[in-house]
Amino acid sequence: MTQRPFRWGIIGAGKIAGQFAKDLALHKGAELYAIASRSQRRADNFAKEYGVKKSFNAYDKMLTAGVDAVYVATRHPQHCEVTLMCLQAEIPVLCEKPLAMNSAEVGKMIEAARKNSTFLMEAIWSRFLPSLRKVKEVIDAGEIGEVLSLRADFGFNSPFNPESRLYNRALGGGALLDIGIYPLFLAQLILGSPAEIQAVAHLGKTEVDEETLMQMSYADGAFAHLHATLRSRTPSTADIFGSKGSIRMHGRWHEAKGFTVELNSGETREYNFDFKGALGYYFEQEEVMRCLSEGQKESYLLPLDFSRDLMAVMDKVREKIGLEY
Numbered sequence: 001m002t003q004r005p006f007r008w009g010i011i012g013a014g015k016i017a018g019q020f021a022k023d024l025a026l027h028k029g030a031e032l033y034a035i036a037s038r039s040q041r042r043a044d045n046f047a048k049e050y051g052v053k054k055s056f057n058a059y060d061k062m063l064t065a066g067v068d069a070v071y072v073a074t075r076h077p078q079h080c081e082v083t084l085m086c087l088q089a090e091i092p093v094l095c096e097k098p099l100a101m102n103s104a105e106v107g108k109m110i111e112a113a114r115k116n117s118t119f120l121m122e123a124i125w126s127r128f129l130p131s132l133r134k135v136k137e138v139i140d141a142g143e144i145g146e147v148l149s150l151r152a153d154f155g156f157n158s159p160f161n162p163e164s165r166l167y168n169r170a171l172g173g174g175a176l177l178d179i180g181i182y183p184l185f186l187a188q189l190i191l192g193s194p195a196e197i198q199a200v201a202h203l204g205k206t207e208v209d210e211e212t213l214m215q216m217s218y219a220d221g222a223f224a225h226l227h228a229t230l231r232s233r234t235p236s237t238a239d240i241f242g243s244k245g246s247i248r249m250h251g252r253w254h255e256a257k258g259f260t261v262e263l264n265s266g267e268t269r270e271y272n273f274d275f276k277g278a279l280g281y282y283f284e285q286e287e288v289m290r291c292l293s294e295g296q297k298e299s300y301l302l303p304l305d306f307s308r309d310l311m312a313v314m315d316k317v318r319e320k321i322g323l324e325y
Ligand SMILES: NC(=O)c1ccc[n+]([C@@H]2O[C@H](COP(=O)([O-])OP(=O)(O)OC[C@H]3O[C@@H](n4cnc5c(N)ncnc54)[C@H](OP(=O)(O)O)[C@@H]3O)[C@@H](O)[C@H]2O)c1
Pocket: 011, 012, 013, 014, 015, 016, 017, 036, 037, 038, 039, 042, 043, 073, 074, 075, 076, 078, 096, 097, 098, 123, 125, 165, 177, 178
């Protein structure tokens, strides 16, 4: 008997949903089975473009579609409500980053996942790239010694538009939640939760952070210097410095295909990896399907406690820069 493909459903027929669909098409054992939008026309157009079998004009219609997992691709302020709806129906969820707007919402989502014994993961796709997985292994093996400091940035120029998702406060706008989460994620992965946080930001006309700089210090004496901006294109690089050597991620670090280890002795080691898919969402999709096939309720690579701690840091940064939603 042949096994049917793993059925994905997507909620929210926006920009990232289309990118996700392209990478999903590369998995032999999976299909994009259903799309739910608030508009039948948008759902139908999406279904036509990406070859989706079922299209719905309301998010709750996904609950009875017979999918194996849902990818929540709405904007940040809808993540919590949509995810809770799926978890209460015991449908596994991969939810876009940030998992929600604040720790209170993240707490409810984690509680619902555990109460309903249903899989939940935040879509921090960079975590699953072969390059970043290897960086973590190299660090855990002590190859660069004790990690003493890290610097990472993520910046692009998004022309000011008060109605856009990036600048509109009601839509969860601001650099921190949209892209600042990436350098914060890297620091959390390598150094854990900070003991002290310093942050400054430029809040623009719409009162969201258009640019945020963060300086973290850790109980073991390490530091992280992190930067996110919607105002200018920055190199989006990451370097990790240890007592025995350092790591430089190649290119834009959140989508890196490799990295170089440079030891204090002068020896260098270069790591390069094959990349599947346009952007790298392939690997997070693979992780969700692997976890579910093995009965895991969360990913060991990106556990829910990690997402909870990451959001707690973002809450503290928001407090420092005076950003409220
Ligand atoms: N992983 C990544 O690399 C990456 C990249 C970009 C964005 N993201 C994340 O993905 C999420 C979506 O980003 P996006 O750029 O795809 O956003 P988008 O295209 O502006 O919006 C996504 C969808 O959200 C739905 N939505 C639900 N309630 C809404 C409301 N009240 N107002 C407007 N839209 C609403 C809409 O779907 P329907 O109209 O179909 O209902 C819309 O198409 C964000 O949380 C973002 O952080 C991740």
